[in-house]
Amino acid sequence: xxxxxxxxxxxxxxxxxxxxxxxxxxxxxxxxxxxxxxxxxxxxxxxxxxxxxxxxxxxxxxxxxxxxxxxxxxxxxxxxxxxxxxxxxxxxxxxxx
Amino acid sequence: xxxxxxxxxxxxxxxxxxxxxxxxxxxxxxxxxxxxxxxxxxxxxxxxxxxxxxxxxxxxxxxxxxxxxxxxxxxxxxxxxxxxxxxxxxxxxxxxxxxxxxxxxxxxxxxxxxxxxxxxxxxxxxxxxxxxxxxxxxxxxxxxxxxxxxxxxxxxxxxxxxxxxxxxxxxxxxxxxxxxxxxxxxxxxxxxxxxxxxxxxxxxxxxxxxxxxxxxxxxxxxxxxxxxxxxxxxxxxxxxxxxxxxxxxxxxxxxxxxxxxxxxxxxxxxxxxxxxxxxxxxxxxxxxxxxxxxxxxxxxxxxxxxxxxxxxxxxxxxxxxxxxxxxxxxxxxxxxxxxxxxxxxxxxxxxxxxxxxxxxxxxxxxxxxxxxxxxxxxxxxxxxxxxxxxxxxxxxxxxxxxxxxxxxxxxxxxxxxxxxxxxxxxxxxxxxxxxxxxxxxxxxxxxxxxxxxxxxxxxxxxxxxxxxxxxxxxxxxxxxxxxxxxxxxxxxxxxxxxxxxxxxxxxxxxxxxxxxxxxxxxxxxxxxxxxx
Amino acid sequence: xxxxxxxxxxxxxxxxxxxxxxxxxxxxxxxxxxxxxxxxxxxxxxxxxxxxxxxxxxxxxxxxxxxxxxxxxxxxxxxxxxxxxxxxxxxxxxxxxxxxxxxxxxxxxxxxxxxxxxxxxxxxxxxxxxxxxxxxxxxxxxxxxxxxxxxxxxxxxxxxxxxxxxxxxxxxxxxxxxxxxxxxxxxxxxxxxxxxxxxxxxxxx
Ligand SMILES: [Cu+2]
Numbered sequence: 065x066x067x068x069x070x071x072x073x074x075x076x077x078x079x080x081x082x083x084x085x086x087x088x089x090x091x092x093x094x095x096x097x098x099x100x101x102x103x104x105x106x107x108x109x110x111x112x113x114x115x116x117x118x119x120x121x122x123x124x125x126x127x128x129x130x131x132x133x134x135x136x137x138x139x140x141x142x143x144x145x146x147x148x149x150x151x152x153x154x155x156x157x158x159x160x161x
Numbered sequence: 162x163x164x165x166x167x168x169x170x171x172x173x174x175x176x177x178x179x180x181x182x183x184x185x186x187x188x189x190x191x192x193x194x195x196x197x198x199x200x201x202x203x204x205x206x207x208x209x210x211x212x213x214x215x216x217x218x219x220x221x222x223x224x225x226x227x228x229x230x231x232x233x234x235x236x237x238x239x240x241x242x243x244x245x246x247x248x249x250x251x252x253x254x255x256x257x258x259x260x261x262x263x264x265x266x267x268x269x270x271x272x273x274x275x276x277x278x279x280x281x282x283x284x285x286x287x288x289x290x291x292x293x294x295x296x297x298x299x300x301x302x303x304x305x306x307x308x309x310x311x312x313x314x315x316x317x318x319x320x321x322x323x324x325x326x327x328x329x330x331x332x333x334x335x336x337x338x339x340x341x342x343x344x345x346x347x348x349x350x351x352x353x354x355x356x357x358x359x360x361x362x363x364x365x366x367x368x369x370x371x372x373x374x375x376x377x378x379x380x381x382x383x384x385x386x387x388x389x390x391x392x393x394x395x396x397x398x399x400x401x402x403x404x405x406x407x408x409x410x411x412x413x414x415x416x417x418x419x420x421x422x423x424x425x426x427x428x429x430x431x432x433x434x435x436x437x438x439x440x441x442x443x444x445x446x447x448x449x450x451x452x453x454x455x456x457x458x459x460x461x462x463x464x465x466x467x468x469x470x471x472x473x474x475x476x477x478x479x480x481x482x483x484x485x486x487x488x489x490x491x492x493x494x495x496x497x498x499x500x501x502x503x504x505x506x507x508x509x510x511x512x513x514x515x516x517x518x519x520x521x522x523x524x525x526x527x528x529x530x531x532x533x534x535x536x537x538x539x540x541x542x543x544x545x546x547x548x549x550x551x552x553x554x555x556x557x558x559x560x561x562x563x564x565x566x567x568x569x570x571x572x573x574x575x576x577x578x579x580x581x582x583x584x585x586x587x588x589x590x591x592x593x594x595x596x597x598x599x600x601x602x603x604x605x606x607x608x609x610x611x612x613x614x615x616x617x618x619x620x621x622x623x624x625x626x627x628x629x630x631x632x633x634x635x636x637x638x639x640x641x642x643x644x645x646x647x648x649x650x651x652x653x654x655x656x657x658x659x660x661x662x663x664x665x666x667x668x669x670x671x672x673x674x675x676x677x678x679x680x681x682x683x684x685x686x687x688x689x690x691x692x693x
Numbered sequence: 694x695x696x697x698x699x700x701x702x703x704x705x706x707x708x709x710x711x712x713x714x715x716x717x718x719x720x721x722x723x724x725x726x727x728x729x730x731x732x733x734x735x736x737x738x739x740x741x742x743x744x745x746x747x748x749x750x751x752x753x754x755x756x757x758x759x760x761x762x763x764x765x766x767x768x769x770x771x772x773x774x775x776x777x778x779x780x781x782x783x784x785x786x787x788x789x790x791x792x793x794x795x796x797x798x799x800x801x802x803x804x805x806x807x808x809x810x811x812x813x814x815x816x817x818x819x820x821x822x823x824x825x826x827x828x829x830x831x832x833x834x835x836x837x838x839x840x841x842x843x844x845x846x847x848x849x850x851x852x853x854x855x856x857x858x859x860x861x862x863x864x865x866x867x868x869x870x871x872x873x874x875x876x877x878x879x880x881x882x883x884x885x886x887x888x889x890x891x892x893x894x895x896x897x898x
Contacts, residue, residue: 075777076770085767092759096752099896111892118888126770127881128874133708135344136715143719146372147726149460151733154408157463157475158734270709337716345709375720379727383837391817392833393826394731399833400826405734409727 074131084125091118169576169673187272188676192279193257194574199283200254201643203245206290208639210238215598215632217615218625231615232301233316237293239304240321244328245286247559248417251424252370253282253335255566256363258574260339262667262674263357265348265683270341278334285327292320303613305414308395308406312387319388326381329374332420336370339363348666350685354445357665357689361448362427365455369416369423373459377413380406404469411462419458421555422522423451425562426493429515432569433497434690435663436512437504441690443496450489457486464533468542476535483533490526494519509661510584514565517592521557525550528603543613546606552599564591564642571646572656576672579649587645591638597631665689707871714875718882721845725886728838732893735830742827747897749814750835754805755895758798759887765794766884769853769877779867781860788857788873791880795850802843806836835894842886849883852876 095114098107124130129137170190173182183191213234217224226234261269269275293299296317302310306325311318343364347356383394384406393399395406434441441447463471463479497519506512528550531537541547572578601624606612610621617625659668666683667674736743772787813820816833824832856876859865865873 076774078771078774081767081770081774085763088763089760092756092763095892095896096756099752108897111896112889115889115892119885122766122881122885122888126766126884127878132711135712139715139719143372143722146459147723150376150412150726151730153460153463153475153478154730154734155737156478157404157408157471158737160472160474270706271713333720337713337720340716341709341713344712345706371716371720372723375723376727379724382841383728383731386816386833386837390833390836391822392837393829394833394837399822400735400739400830402734402738405731409730412727 074128076125076128076131080125084121088118088121167671167675169671170676171575171673174676185276187268187276189257189261189268189272189275190574190674192275193254193259195279196249196253196257196282199286200246200250203241203286207238207242207246208636210234210241212632212636214238215629218617219629221617221619221622223616226615228615229298229301232613233293233299235613236300236303236321240289240300240325242555243304243417244325245282245289247421247555248332249282249328249335250421250559250563251428251566252339252363252366252420253278254563255359255428255570256335256339256366256424259570259667260360260363261342261346262670262678263360263665264343264346265351265666265679265685266342266346267677267679267682269338270345271338274334275338278331278338281327281334282331285324285331288320288327289324292317292324296320305410306381306384307410308384308387308401308403309397311384312396319385322381322384326378326385329378329381332370333374333378336367336374339367340371343367348683348685354448355685355688356448358430358441358444358447358451359424359427359665362423362430362451365451366420366423369420369455369458373413373416373420376409377417380409380413383409404466404471407466407469408462411465412459415462415465416455416458418554419454421559423454425518425522425559426451426490428562428566428569429497429518430493431663431665432511432515432565433500434692435569435661436507436509436515437501438507438662438692439500439504439690440688440692441496442499442502443492444688444690446492447496450492453489454486457482457489461486461533464538467535467538480533480535484530487526487530487533494523507661510579510581510588511565511569511661513585513588514561514568517588518558518561518565521553521561521595525553525557529554541606543611544606545602545610545612548612549599549602549606552602557595557599561591561595564588567646569661570667571649572660573667573672573674575650575653576656577649577653578656578660579645579653583645584642587638587642589638590634590641594631594634594636594638598628598635599631601625601627601631664691705869710871710875711878714878718878721882722885725838725841725889728834728841729889729893732834732838735827735834736897739825739827739830742825743831743897746828746831746835747895750895751805751808752895754801755891758801759891761794761798761801762884762887765791765798766881768794769880773870773873773877776860776865776867776870776873781863781866784873785857785860788853788860792850792853792857795846795853798846799843802839806839809836838890838894842883842890845883845886849880852879 091114095111098110098114101107123140129140170188174186176182177185183195186192213225214231217226217231257269257275261267296319298316300306300316300318300321301314302316302318306318306322311322343356343360383392386392387394387396387401391399393401395401395403397403430441430447461479461483463475464483467476467480528546532541532547532550568579568584605621605624605628608621610617610624656672658670658672661668666685669683670678768787769791772784772791775781775784775787809815814832815821816829816836821829821832853876856865856873859872
């Protein structure tokens with residue numbers, strides 16, 4: 065069996081995490097602020113869009129996906145696609161009833 | 162490396178003796194056997210409940226039980242057979258026993274987690290059995306727990322649902338363990354496409370266990386919340402939509418069918434080249450079709466809901482996808498038959514079971530297509546035709562593959578050989594009894610006999626009587642097969658290391674295998690089925 | 694048997710351990726995924742009622758909790774950097790800080806739920822049962838989703854405390870810290886789910 069002790073030793077600097085937090089907080093406040101703009105139908109789409117961006121950032125930096133094995137990236141994308149297809153197929157029912 | 166003196170995994174390993182030696186063991190083979198004994202017992206319970214239903218249906222009118230008892234019994238039969246026998250069956254038993262050996266590993270990736278899965282399984286199983294005897298009588302919803310009835314009935318649904326939830330947890334952990342094992346623990350030189358096809362099947366299965374089970378998990382949790390806290394998820398009176406329950410339930414439960422059948426196909430793929438002494442035809446096609454089945458299998462759940470009030474758009478989409486998922490299954494069947502062509506076939510017991518599998522699975526699969534097509538399904542939905550179809554798939558498919566695996570690997574598991582003549586006779590009785598039991602149900606279903614009733618109109622009597630007799634023939638076959646194996650395990654003649662001339666790694670080590678499988682870690686350079 | 698024991702140690706496989714953790718995270722994501730699917734369907738059916746329901750929720754408290762969770766996500770990520778650089782003390786402090794932030798989250802949640810219960814806004818209450826059907830569902834989903842999330846916060850705290858002890862007795866150290874990475878991944882999962890819960894429940898107005 066191959067030994068994978070020190071395969072990846074990418075150490076992220078503290079300031080990178082700090083920067084990421086600032087970006088995430090900024091996005092959070094933007095979302096909250098958007099609500100007051102009364103964009104009606106768009107507000108949900110925008111809120112979800114920003115949430116997705118935030119989630120991607122958390123996955124990439126906090127969860128190290130950016131620096132990790134390619135396999136993990138592929139799997140995460142596959143799982144997200146699977147979930148999206150669940151939604152789409154379910155709505156093939158609800159949207160056309 | 163020095164050779165460790167040979168000691169089989171069945172012998173006491175020190176520290177503890179007797180039962181405790183097994184209950185604390187993290188060895189994958191021992192855990193596999195522990196699953197097998199537990200599942201064997203549940204299987205017999207399930208079979209006996211099935212026989213009780215057959216007796217009730219022997220004559221029209223009330224024969225031995227009333228409607229409420231009958232409802233309880235078919236629910237319990239379903240819950241036990243689905244969640245405790247066929248879903249864990251092949252992967253937890255033979256996957257644990259032989260997958261690590263076939264890929265040249267000493268154990269699974271997380272042996273302790275593996276043992277934990279077994280304990281969780283047992284906890285769930287005990288809850289499920291308890292749910293029959295406590296509360297206000299056994300649950301009477303059918304194994305599908307359809308809302309809103311399941312949110313309102315006074316019977317012991319809560320406990321049965323909790324049991325199913327716990328059992329799902331065990332299934333998830335086994336899947337997780339197998340995926341990591343197959344990714345990380347293959348022997349040096351064993352690339353993905355040098356891996357035997359049973360591990361390939363288990364790999365696809367594990368992804369289904371891992372990604373589909375959480376959906377039913379959350380669904381059952383919502384059902385529990387609805388019953389306990391009156392959160393209106395599925396009850397129309399509280400704003401819920403019962404059809405949404407069906408969606409969520411089948412998002413899991415259709416892929417679960419592949420949790421049952423994919424490892425079964427994997428077993429058959431191991432047996433056929435061995436007994437034909439021939440390289441498997443279309444190795445890559447078989448390997449990738451497992452993945453394809455797992456992938457597309459996620460997207461067809463709606464074919465269980467054609468008559469539920471789902472939109473027409475959704476119905477034709479699901480019907481279309483259902484036809485697509487039949488393609489990779491057919492690819493496998495063609496490859497099996499092509500492997501046999503011009504092979505030097507040895508008609509031994511495991512091969513006979515494999516042949517029975519192909520025959521029964523074909524019937525089950527083709528009748529499945531008639532259920533997957535919209536127009537015909539509306540006619541036979543919820544009739545005995547469906548009952549016949551899924552028993553051909555689940556029992557004729559998964560069950561016969563389990564028996565095939567049992568007879569194939571038995572000499573390796575116990576180092577003993579069974580009486581092959583009796584095994585062949587038992588096979589014949591089983592095969593005959595099975596068809597006599599379930600084939601009439603196709604006809605009855607087409608004639609309009611609905612499922613899940615304790616009573617029927619007199620014109621169905623001939624078919625029901627035939628069916629009941631078939632049930633008893635099948636039962637005799639099962640008893641004969643099991644007795645034969647128990648006798649062999651106790652004092653059968655010594656089995657050679659490689660009785661069938663197999664080529665995969667488990668046949669290169671002693672029977673029964675030593676504790677860590679290989680004295681020296683194997684290095685693989687050849688394809689798994691290099692006959693000729 | 695002794696040489697077997699030695700081999701076990703060699704057998705350490707960080708990538709395998711991490712793969713196992715990611716697979717577990719997938720199951721958790723799909724567990725909540727099922728809930729999000731339910732949410733999406735009912736929001737489609739009862740858009741108006743969901744809008745009114747969301748107005749009843751306290752956006753300030755929700756935002757505060759989002760901030761708390763994001764900061765805690767950063768501290769636990771930093772603790773890994775710390776141990777990888779061999780700074781055990783800082784790493785332990787950061788893990789502890791993460792647990793404290795988790796406590797803040799729970800206290801906040803306690804006040805939020807407490808206020809709801811005071812106004813009889815809980816599933817099955819006489820008041821809620823008189824609501825329009827979409828609102829019944831909205832409050833059901835609100836309590837079920839945040840409740841399940843809270844349960845994961847508690848599990849995450851336990852996991853982090855275990856990490857703290859393992860750091861303390863140097864089971865987790867500069868050269869062997871995949872366990873802390875995995876513990877961190879779990880905590881980020883808790884954050885990840887909240888990132889979606891927050892706008893869906895509080896901001897669908
Ligand atoms: Cu199906």
